[in-house]
Amino acid sequence: MEGNHGIEPDQQVLFVGLVCVDILNHMEKYPIEDQAHRCLDCVWQRGGNASNSSTVISLLGGSVEFFGTLSDSKERSFIEEDFKKYKVEFERCVVVPNTLCPISVVILNKETSSRTVLHTNKNLPELKLSHLQDKIDLCSGLVGWIHFEGRDNAEEMAKMLKYIDQQNEQLISSSSSRKRIITSLEAEKLRLAPRLVEFDMWRLPDVMFVSKDFARTLGYTDMESAAQGLYERLKPGAVLICAWGEQGAAAMSAQSGLVTSAAFPPDGIVDTCGAGDTFNAATIHALSKGKDVKDSITFGCKVAGFKCGIQGYENIK
Numbered sequence: 001m002e003g004n005h006g007i008e009p010d011q012q013v014l015f016v017g018l019v020c021v022d023i024l025n026h027m028e029k030y031p032i033e034d035q036a037h038r039c040l041d042c043v044w045q046r047g048g049n050a051s052n053s054s055t056v057i058s059l060l061g062g063s064v065e066f067f068g069t070l071s072d073s074k075e076r077s078f079i080e081e082d083f084k085k086y087k088v089e090f091e092r093c094v095v096v097p098n099t100l101c102p103i104s105v106v107i108l109n110k111e112t113s114s115r116t117v118l119h120t121n122k123n124l125p126e127l128k129l130s131h132l133q134d135k136i137d138l139c140s141g142l143v144g145w146i147h148f149e150g151r152d153n154a155e156e157m158a159k160m161l162k163y164i165d166q167q168n169e170q171l172i173s174s175s176s177s178r179k180r181i182i183t184s185l186e187a188e189k190l191r192l193a194p195r196l197v198e199f200d201m202w203r204l205p206d207v208m209f210v211s212k213d214f215a216r217t218l219g220y221t222d223m224e225s226a227a228q229g230l231y232e233r234l235k236p237g238a239v240l241i242c243a244w245g246e247q248g249a250a251a252m253s254a255q256s257g258l259v260t261s262a263a264f265p266p267d268g269i270v271d272t273c274g275a276g277d278t279f280n281a282a283t284i285h286a287l288s289k290g291k292d293v294k295d296s297i298t299f300g301c302k303v304a305g306f307k308c309g310i311q312g313y314e315n316i317k
């Protein structure tokens with residue numbers, strides 16, 4: 001069955017969220033406090049959920065833009081070079097002078113495969129509705145899908161989602177042949193949970209991605225009951241998608257009912273950092289190509305499983 005989230009071939013997906021620098025420290029085992037340790041490897045990567053997902057869509061052949069605030073710090077050139085390397089457009093980002101670039105120091109423990117993230121964001125402001133209105137022309141027809149990484153600017157994100165809705169309404173009333181812009185939102189950071197309720201955000205996006213930890217915080221113990229239970233909170237016609245690590249993913253929509261995909265484990269786990277971002281990107285890519293919900297989460301699991309078997313994103317296909 002054809003899905004109803006397809007965008008035009010010449011349209012792009014816009015990812016809204018954070019870009020930061022990830023410093024990945026690969027270690028034989030977890031470090032002991034107050035001791036010096038040698039790492040197996042240390043890799044600098046462009047990071048941030050929305051920024052990672054942009055990379056993955058581009059590698060899958062999609063046209064993509066990242067939109068967020070960008071610190072005018074010494075790390076800026078590293079970030080911009082990397083966006084260019086992966087053919088992710090970023091030129092409309094809001095560059096903020098006199099701010100420090102957010103940094104994530106990640107400890108990757110080879111013994112247990114655990115990922116410990118130490119994130120610092122001292123003063124980079126979050127994106128506001130006015131930035132979107134100033135920088136992105138939603139009427140141009142260029143943007144077909146806008147994905148939001150759920151962050152601390154929940155109130156502004158709610159305003160942005162409502163603004164896109166209004167633009168879509170205008171499009172429909174002007175009987176233009178252009179399709180409405182599809183929206184999606186990722187709920188991963190646990191502190192977002194009360195804010196989704198406060199700003200009535202469950203009912204705003206067309207597609208809602210909920211992470212395993214987020215669903216667990218809300219009391220769900222498996223992906224099927226999370227997809228079914230949380231689907232009730234969405235607006236009519238919306239899709240709930242829930243990735244669940246090595247279990248795979250589940251989704252629920254009026255059209256598909258409850259659907260699941262198993263995970264696709266690689267021969268050996270190399271790097272699970274960004275598995276969720278990869279899953280979101282690949283699932284959006286498939287939905288935006290007109291695939292149905294089950295095929296889309298299956299594609300998401302395949303690409304995310306492949307990603308777990310390689311370092312970074314470079315060879316994703």
Ligand code: ADP
Pocket residue numbers: 211212243244245246247248249262263264265266269272273274275276277279300301302304305308
């Ligand atoms: P996050 O990176 O947000 O913790 P998850 O751990 O839920 O994300 O993983 C997202 C997707 O990545 C899963 O749905 C699954 O398809 C894939 N994945 C994650 N871990 C593994 C694994 N160990 N083996 C195979 N696939 C995995």
